[in-house]
Each structure stands twice: as C-alpha cells, then as structure tokens.
Amino acid sequence: MSRYLIQRLIFAIPVLIGVSIAVFLMMHLIPGDPALALLRGQPTVTQEDIDRVRAQMGLDKPLPVQYLTYMGNVLHGDLGESVKAHRPVATMIGEQVIPTLQLTIAAMVVAITIGFVLGTISAIWQGTWIDSLATVVSLFGVSMPSFWLGLLLIYVFSLRLGWFPVTGSGGWKLLVLPAIALGADFAAIVARLVRASLIEVLRQEYILTARAKGLRETTVIFRHALRNALMSVITIIGLQIGTLLGGAVVIETVFARQGIGNLAITGILSKDFPLVQGIVLLGAIVYVVINLLVDVSYAFLDPRIQVG
Amino acid sequence: MGLGVGNPPPTATLWARSSGVCCLFSDVGSCQGVNAVTSQDALVLDFAEGRIDRREFALGAFALGLSAATVASLIATPRAARAQSTPASSPAVAATPRTFGTPGGTLVFGAWQTPDTMDPHKTGLAATGRILANVFDPLVWRFPDGDTYYPGLATSWDISADGLQYTFHLRTDVTFHNGEPFNAAAVKYTFDRLNDPASGTLETAPKGFNRVEVVDDHTATVVFDTAYAPFLTLIAAGSWRIVEPKYAAENAEGMSLTPPGTGPFIVTEYVAGSHVTLVKNQAYNWAPEAYFGHQGPPLLDGIDWRIVAEAATRASTLESGEINLIEEIPPAQFESLSGNDAITIYEQPTLGCPRSVQLNCTLAPTDDKLVRQAMNYAVDKTIITDVIFKGTVKPAWGPLEKLTPGYNPDVETLYPFDPDKAKSLLDQAGWTMDGDVRKKDGQELSALFIVVANDNFDEAAQVIQSQFSDVGIKLELTSEAEPTVFNTYNGGKQNLANIFWWGADPESLFSLYHSSQIKSGFNWSHYTNAEVDSLLEQGYIESDQEKRMDLYKQAQMLIMDDAALLPVWGKMQSMAGQKSVTGWLYTMNVYPLHYTTTLS
Numbered sequence: 001m002s003r004y005l006i007q008r009l010i011f012a013i014p015v016l017i018g019v020s021i022a023v024f025l026m027m028h029l030i031p032g033d034p035a036l037a038l039l040r041g042q043p044t045v046t047q048e049d050i051d052r053v054r055a056q057m058g059l060d061k062p063l064p065v066q067y068l069t070y071m072g073n074v075l076h077g078d079l080g081e082s083v084k085a086h087r088p089v090a091t092m093i094g095e096q097v098i099p100t101l102q103l104t105i106a107a108m109v110v111a112i113t114i115g116f117v118l119g120t121i122s123a124i125w126q127g128t129w130i131d132s133l134a135t136v137v138s139l140f141g142v143s144m145p146s147f148w149l150g151l152l153l154i155y156v157f158s159l160r161l162g163w164f165p166v167t168g169s170g171g172w173k174l175l176v177l178p179a180i181a182l183g184a185d186f187a188a189i190v191a192r193l194v195r196a197s198l199i200e201v202l203r204q205e206y207i208l209t210a211r212a213k214g215l216r217e218t219t220v221i222f223r224h225a226l227r228n229a230l231m232s233v234i235t236i237i238g239l240q241i242g243t244l245l246g247g248a249v250v251i252e253t254v255f256a257r258q259g260i261g262n263l264a265i266t267g268i269l270s271k272d273f274p275l276v277q278g279i280v281l282l283g284a285i286v287y288v289v290i291n292l293l294v295d296v297s298y299a300f301l302d303p304r305i306q307v308g
Numbered sequence: 309m310g311l312g313v314g315n316p317p318p319t320a321t322l323w324a325r326s327s328g329v330c331c332l333f334s335d336v337g338s339c340q341g342v343n344a345v346t347s348q349d350a351l352v353l354d355f356a357e358g359r360i361d362r363r364e365f366a367l368g369a370f371a372l373g374l375s376a377a378t379v380a381s382l383i384a385t386p387r388a389a390r391a392q393s394t395p396a397s398s399p400a401v402a403a404t405p406r407t408f409g410t411p412g413g414t415l416v417f418g419a420w421q422t423p424d425t426m427d428p429h430k431t432g433l434a435a436t437g438r439i440l441a442n443v444f445d446p447l448v449w450r451f452p453d454g455d456t457y458y459p460g461l462a463t464s465w466d467i468s469a470d471g472l473q474y475t476f477h478l479r480t481d482v483t484f485h486n487g488e489p490f491n492a493a494a495v496k497y498t499f500d501r502l503n504d505p506a507s508g509t510l511e512t513a514p515k516g517f518n519r520v521e522v523v524d525d526h527t528a529t530v531v532f533d534t535a536y537a538p539f540l541t542l543i544a545a546g547s548w549r550i551v552e553p554k555y556a557a558e559n560a561e562g563m564s565l566t567p568p569g570t571g572p573f574i575v576t577e578y579v580a581g582s583h584v585t586l587v588k589n590q591a592y593n594w595a596p597e598a599y600f601g602h603q604g605p606p607l608l609d610g611i612d613w614r615i616v617a618e619a620a621t622r623a624s625t626l627e628s629g630e631i632n633l634i635e636e637i638p639p640a641q642f643e644s645l646s647g648n649d650a651i652t653i654y655e656q657p658t659l660g661c662p663r664s665v666q667l668n669c670t671l672a673p674t675d676d677k678l679v680r681q682a683m684n685y686a687v688d689k690t691i692i693t694d695v696i697f698k699g700t701v702k703p704a705w706g707p708l709e710k711l712t713p714g715y716n717p718d719v720e721t722l723y724p725f726d727p728d729k730a731k732s733l734l735d736q737a738g739w740t741m742d743g744d745v746r747k748k749d750g751q752e753l754s755a756l757f758i759v760v761a762n763d764n765f766d767e768a769a770q771v772i773q774s775q776f777s778d779v780g781i782k783l784e785l786t787s788e789a790e791p792t793v794f795n796t797y798n799g800g801k802q803n804l805a806n807i808f809w810w811g812a813d814p815e816s817l818f819s820l821y822h823s824s825q826i827k828s829g830f831n832w833s834h835y836t837n838a839e840v841d842s843l844l845e846q847g848y849i850e851s852d853q854e855k856r857m858d859l860y861k862q863a864q865m866l867i868m869d870d871a872a873l874l875p876v877w878g879k880m881q882s883m884a885g886q887k888s889v890t891g892w893l894y895t896m897n898v899y900p901l902h903y904t905t906t907l908s
Contacts, residue, residue, distance in 0.1 A: 084431075085564060086430050086508070086560070087565075095579070096581065154624045154625075158624060158630070166625050167614045167621075167631065168630065254621055256615060256625075262422075266422050266580070270424060
C-alpha cells in the first residue's frame with residue numbers, strides 16, 4: 001500500500017514539471033513582446049522604456065535561466081508580482097481561495113443532496129412516471145448551461161420573488177443561488193449514478209435476504225442498499241471537483257462573487273500574465289493532487305489495485 | 309472596453325481600450341436570428357408585422373444583399389417608436405444654484421469592472437479612475453460643461469509668460485485621509501514619483517516636465533523645459549493625482565489597496581473582484597462651491613462600490629432594488645430597463661476621439677484622397693447608430709468628440725451621406741464600374757479592413773462593407789486581437805483600422821494624427837501633413853487658450869479635408885439608476901462625481 005502511494009507520488013512529479021514548463025512558456029508563446037504589450041498606451045514608447053521593462057521582467061536573460069529563476073521563486077511560494085495590481089500574486093490568490101472553496105463545497109452539498117434524493121426516488125420507483133420525471137429533471141440539469149441557469153435563478157428568486165440577494169453582504173443567503181447554478185449539472189450526474197448503482201444493488205441476493213428477514217423497506221434501502229451504492233459515487237465526486245472549479249469561473253462572474261474564477265477572468269482580460277500564470281499553475285496542482293487522491297482512494301477501497 | 313475609459317492622456321487609453329470596450333454593448337447579438345429569413349419579402353413582412361425589430365431587419369437585409377439605401381428607406385419608420393427608449397438628459401449640466409435631495413445613506417453602485425490597483429499612478433483603467441475621482445481632489449478643477457477653471461487644492465495659480473512655470477498657491481487647511489497635511493512637499497513628491505522610472509509608475513510626468521520647486525510650505529512651482537499648454541485641463545481630468553508622501557514611500561501594499569487622498573470620500577476597503585468601500589470624509593471642506601453649490605462633507609454617508617461584471621446581473625440587481633445605480637448598459641438591457649418606471653437611464657457623451665475608422669493614406673487604394681473622401685460620403689451612419697445601437701449613440705463627423713474643448717462644429721457638414729457624390733469622386737479618381745466592383749487598369753477597387761477583435765465594431769464593419777459595396781468598393785474584413793493588432797496597424801498592412809480615444813484636451817489629436825506617431829503611436833492613418841503637424845505642435849505651446857483652440861479647429865478641418873479617417877459614432881457612457889437617486893456631476897473626463905449625489 002505505501003509502496004503504491006510512493007510510486008504515485010513519484011509519477012506526479014514529471015507531470016507537475018511539465019505543467020510548470022507549459023505555464024512558464026505561456027507568456028513567451030503569445031505573439032508580440034510582453035514588455036511592449038505592457039507599455040502600450042503610453043503616448044511615446046522609446047527603446048529605453050522597452051529595455052527597462054524587459055530588464056524589470058527578467059526578459060533579457062536566456063529562457064532556461066528565466067525558467068529556473070521562476071521555478072526557484074515558485075518553490076519559495078513566490079509567484080511573482082501582478083503587473084496590474086502591483087501586489088504579490090500568491091497574496092492575491094490566497095485572498096480568493098476561501099470564497100471559491102465555499103462556493104465549491106456548497107455546490108457539492110447541493111449536488112449530492114439533490115442527486116441522492118432524485119437517484120433514490122428513481123431507483124425505488126423504477127420504470128414508473130416518477131422515474132421518468134426524475135430523468136427529465138436530470139436531463140434538464142445536465143443540458144442547461146450554468147450561466148443561463150444562473151441568470152434564470154437571479155430573475156426568479158432575486159428579482160421577482162426577492163428571496164435571495166445577489167451582491168453585497170448577505171451571509172449564507174448569497175451562497176444559495178450560485179451553489180444551485182453551479183451544482184445542477186453535477187446533481188444530475190449523481191442522480192443518474194445513484195439510480196444505476198442502487199438498481200444494481202437492489203438486485204443483489206443480500207437485499208433479498210434482508211427483505212426476507214422482514215426488515216422495513218426504509219431500512220433495506222438506507223441501511224443496506226444505499227451504503228453499498230455509495231462507492232461509485234464517491235470516486236466520481238473527486239473527479240468532479242476539477243469541473244466544479246472550472247464552473248466557478250462562470251458562476252462567479254454571473255453572480256458577481258469574488259473568487260479564483262473572477263480573479264482569473266480579470267487577469268486574462270487585463271493581460272496580467274504573472275497573475276494568470278499563478279492561477280493556472282495552482283489549478284494544475286490542485287488537479288494533479290485530486291487525481292492522486294482519487295487513485296489512492298481506489299487502492300484504499302479495493303486492495304486488489306496495484307501499480308501496473 | 310467595456311467601456312473602459314482610460315485616464316486622461318498621458319497614460320490613457322490602452323487599458324481603456326482593452327477592458328472597456330469589449331463589454332460595452334456586449335450583448336449586441338449576431339445575425340443568426342435572421343437565418344430563417346429567406347427572402348426580402350418575408351423579411352419586410354416580418355418587420356412590418358413586428359416579428360423582428362429594426363436591427364434584426366437591417367442585418368437580415370444586409371445578409372440578403374440589399375443596398376444600404378434600400379434598407380434605410382425600408383426602415384424609415386416613425387421615430388416615435390424609439391422615443392420611449394430615449395434616455396433622459398444627463399444631470400451633468402450644473403446650473404448653480406442647485407437643489408439637493410435628502411443627505412445621508414449609502415449609495416450602492418454596480419460597477420461593470422474590477423479596478424486593477426488603487427494606486428493612482430499605477431493604473432490607466434477607467435474602472436479605477438471612476439473611483440479615484442471621488443477620493444483624490446485635483447489642484448485645479450474644470451468641468452465638461454464650460455471652460456472655466458475653479459480652485460481645487462490650489463486657491464490660485466500663475467503661469468509664466470513663456471508658459472514654462474506654473475506656480476500653485478496651495479490651500480493651507482487640507483489634510484490627507486490619514487491625517488497628514490497637504491502641502492508643497494506633497495506636490496513635489498508626487499511629480500518626482502511620476503518622473504522616476506524606478507518608482508514603477510504607469511503614468512509619467514507631463515511632457516516637457518523638468519522639476520517642482522518648493523517655494524514655501526504652501527507654494528509650489530512646476531517647471532517645464534518646453535511649454536505644455538494642456539497641463540491645467542489634464543490636471544482637472546484626474547492626471548497626476550497628489551499622493552501623501554510618507555504613506556506612498558513606506559506602504560506600497562497600502563497604496564494599491566486604500567491610498568489616502570484629499571477628496572470627499574475615503575477608501576476604507578478594497579477587495580478585488582468584489583467591492584470597494586468608500587466612506588464620507590468628515591473633514592472635507594475644500595470643494596469649489598461656485599460649481600457644486602455645496603460646501604463641507606459630501607451628502608452621502610458612503611458608497612458601496614460593488615463589482616458586478618455581468619450586464620444582465622447588474623440590470624436585475626438594479627430592478628430588484630439591491631443596487632441604486634449601475635453603469636454600462638448594453639442595448640439589450642437598455643430596452644428592458646427603459647420600460648421600468650422606477651428607473652431612469654442616463655447617457656453621457658464623452659470626450660476624446662469618437663469611434664472611427666482610420667484610413668491608411670500610404671497604402672493603395674486609400675492612398676488616394678478622392679477614394680478616402682468617397683468612403684466618407686458612402687456611409688449612412690444612422691444605420692449604425694439607430695439600428696445596431698438602437699439610437700443609444702449618435703453619428704460622429706470629425707476627429708474629436710463634440711464635447712471636447714476646441715471641437716470644430718464645421719466638420720459636421722463636410723461629408724453628408726451622399727452615395728452619388730461618392731460614386732462621382734470614384735469616377736474622377738479613375739475607378740470605373742465593372743460589374744459589381746469598380747476597376748482601374750484591370751485592378752479591382754478593393755480595400756482591407758483589419759477590425760480589432762472583440763471591440764464592439766464587428767457589426768458596424770459589416771454595415772460599412774455593405775455600404776461601400778453600394779458604390780462599388782470591395783471591402784475585405786478580417787479581424788485581429790489586441791495587442792498584436794496595434795503592431796499590425798503601425799506596420800500599415802491595413803487600409804482601414806478602427807480606433808477611439810479618451811482625452812479631455814484636443815491634444816489627443818497629436819497621438820492620432822501627428823506624423824511622429826506613425827511607427828509607434830496611434831497614427832494608424834499613416835497620415836503626414838506638415839501643416840497639421842505644425843498646428844498640433846503649436847497646440848502644446850500656445851498659452852492663449854482661445855488661440856490654442858483655433859489651432860485645433862484648423863487641424864480638424866485639414867484632417868477631415870484629407871479624409872484621414874471616417875468618423876462613425878460618438879462614445880457614450882451610460883448609467884441607470886432608481887429615479888430617486890440624483891445629483892452627481894462629472895469630472896473633466898466625465899467620471900461621475902458623487903460629492904452631491906443623494907438617494908432621495
């Protein structure tokens with residue numbers, strides 16, 4: 001088990017190095033001189049200005065030197081300074097982590113709750129109109145673009161009904177609509193998954209045994225069936241976290257929330273390369289780590305799995 | 309750029325461009341909605357019966373290849389239909405004495421874009437400038453509705469006869485938000501900071517700047533090597549904001565978040581992507597009462613400046629009452645908001661150079677003045693202003709926006725929409741009709757328009773293409789993104805380039821039409837005219853403002869006679885608010901000043 005864990009960790013290192021090179025090269029692959037791009041808008045740009053900015057940005061050194069300097073800084077937690085905000089990128093990202101985590105976790109709670117309820121109902125009443133209705137609802141959730149759902153939720157629950165504010169300081173109330181908008185897609189996936197595995201489990205002989213023992217149907221479903229149907233859902237949750245983080249970019253913009261996604265958009269629109277680099281690098285690390293955790297959890301749940 | 313309005317000139321516009329405009333009117337749709345329309349008859353029927361609106365109709369018509377003139381005649385429907393969405397006149401016109409609403413309360417403002425940094429010298433972004441206009445006072449005030457200068461942080465000022473020395477006599481009772489006194493040392497520190505490359509500011513000291521001399525504690529003289537006549541106007545437009553020396557020197561992080569200014573509101577918190585909190589400066593007692601009609605602390609207790617990037621969300625939160633006042637209303641929201649009785653829409657014209665197409669004077673076929681003039685006669689701008697933008701903008705006729713000081717109204721009659729005149733000029737230039745396109749020596753009359761991507765110009769470019777085609781000019785449209793498109797423009801591969809500019813002084817013309825600005829500036833017309841060059845150079849030196857404006861008026865006529873550009877429409881700055889919210893005024897570069905804003 002520990003040998004497997006160590007091997008997975010070692011495999012993650014080249015991936016991270018590759019990602020860091022890609023992120024680093026991002027700034028050099030875009031057409032045009034980054035220094036000139038930064039200076040654009042000054043009424044007169046002289047060659048001295050360009051040289052000064054290039055030196056400030058370290059662009060006058062050979063590429064490998066620049067990369068090693070960059071990585072050295074990154075390993076010390078220094079992601080550089082934003083060229084627009086003039087503040088450390090690591091600080092700026094740090095400030096936005098909590099709101100995005102709140103949104104992501106709230107969306108997962110929404111998704112899992114709705115997903116399990118819908119999935120269980122579908123499985124229990126499999127083949128009836130209730131099942132069909134739940135299927136339609138899930139399809140709706142998967143097909144609806146999140147930004148559209150977000151605007152719809154704002155229109156109905158904020159503008160028309162006035163139940164939830166969209167901006168400002170409203171505590172948990174501010175989290176409800178964005179969490180639903182972000183979690184809807186995931187809820188639908190969970191619902192389908194729960195339905196399928198529950199139907200599968202309900203066909204097992206030990207369920208028959210449980211029923212034969214005269215246990216109440218609720219006990220059979222919740223104590224025996226659902227617990228075993230959970231396994232497949234847990235692994236998908238890990239994989240979906242990355243998708244949720246990506247979706248946060250859209251949802252944070254629609255709901256005017258602060259967060260990593262909003263910061264990324266700002267960085268991209270203002271061509272703040274150090275900031276975008278930092279966010280992309282962080283996103284890649286989160287993705288790699290989550291994948292690692294999912295792999296490890298497989299091994300943990302199923303001892304038969306070994307490194308192939 | 310969503311309408312990002314850049315700070316005034318020195319650092320101006322690029323950020324403005326890239327950020328501001330893309331969002332402005334971002335909801336203007338594509339033509340896909342009319343794909344189903346298969347014939348002109350069906351289209352006209354749809355329009356007549358109200359199934360599609362004027363814009364969809366016009367786009368559909370263009371898709372069908374109808375001529376611009378045909379479309380114009382087909383949609384000449386009563387303007388009354390549009391009257392209901394015509395914005396109220398802006399409250400900017402300050403007729404003192406003014407009356408105010410009830411003081412108190414916190415204004416909740418919905419901003420379309422997050423500020424980059426609060427450090428006034430390290431930003432060129434309008435999103436930041438609009439906040440800082442309420443946080444930092446200028447040495448001298450001036451407003452867009454007149455040419456009077458009012459005392460600000462300086463009670464009076466003297467300009468030496470040669471225009472090289474500006475001596476400011478400063479107020480003695482002003483303190484920064486952190487309690488430090490405002491004095492001549494602060495003025496000197498500010499200009500030194502801007503002039504020192506090591507301080508990493510984006511804004512630079514004014515052109516020709518030499519030094520600041522501290523005459524005494526409350527007298528400072530700004531010394532120039534060469535005269536710089538736009539100085540006072542640009543100060544009023546928010547350039548070179550005076551910062552607190554000790555704080556700026558010791559607290560870089562603080563400068564980028566909550567810099568202390570001298571204005572009516574204090575920034576107490578700035579959370580990127582979320583909000584900026586402004587509170588009333590109780591000590592504020594140095595407003596130019598002659599203009600504002602008010603003295604003392606601001607009427608509002610504070611401003612909750614929320615960043616709401618998505619236009620539909622801004623509109624919803626305004627309608628639900630969660631937000632009092634929003635900015636940047638795209639046409640899509642414009643229609644729905646104008647139907648709401650509780651809400652007023654404000655359209656404020658801006659300063660600088662209008663949304664224009666610069667015509668390359670050195671690349672065939674636009675190197676021929678007759679061709680460029682023909683292009684100016686060939687375009688019916690009302691199709692763009694009334695159909696694409698639903699009447700929310702107005703046609704532009706010259707290289708400057710109407711509100712800019714020194715604007716020459718004579719340009720307005722130079723190039724009316726006159727396709728026949730366009731055709732005869734082209735005939736005169738030797739381009740004769742051959743099928744659908746004009747030809748000369750077997751060569752087609754074809755021009756290349758490289759449009760700035762995501763710059764809200766695509767539909768206008770299509771209209772121009774269609775109208776050019778009516779007079780026999782073939783226009784090829786391609787698109788390229790910022791910032792590389794600017795290098796392309798400087799290189800001169802294009803016949804047509806689209807541009808606009810924010811600036812409170814007519815000196816903006818220098819950046820766009822002086823021959824020194826071809827290779828690295830914004831003279832994408834590649835325009836060289838010794839007379840214009842000379843007028844624009846004198847414009848920096850002439851100290852008599854009336855004579856100075858005359859120079860720019862002459863330059864505008866020469867530039868238009870050479871048809872170095874095709875002006876299209878004037879930029880607008882839109883806001884919408886609850887009816888009860890009133891009282892704001894505008895800075896010289898039309899940023900709202902909330903000093904006298906009230907909620908009821």
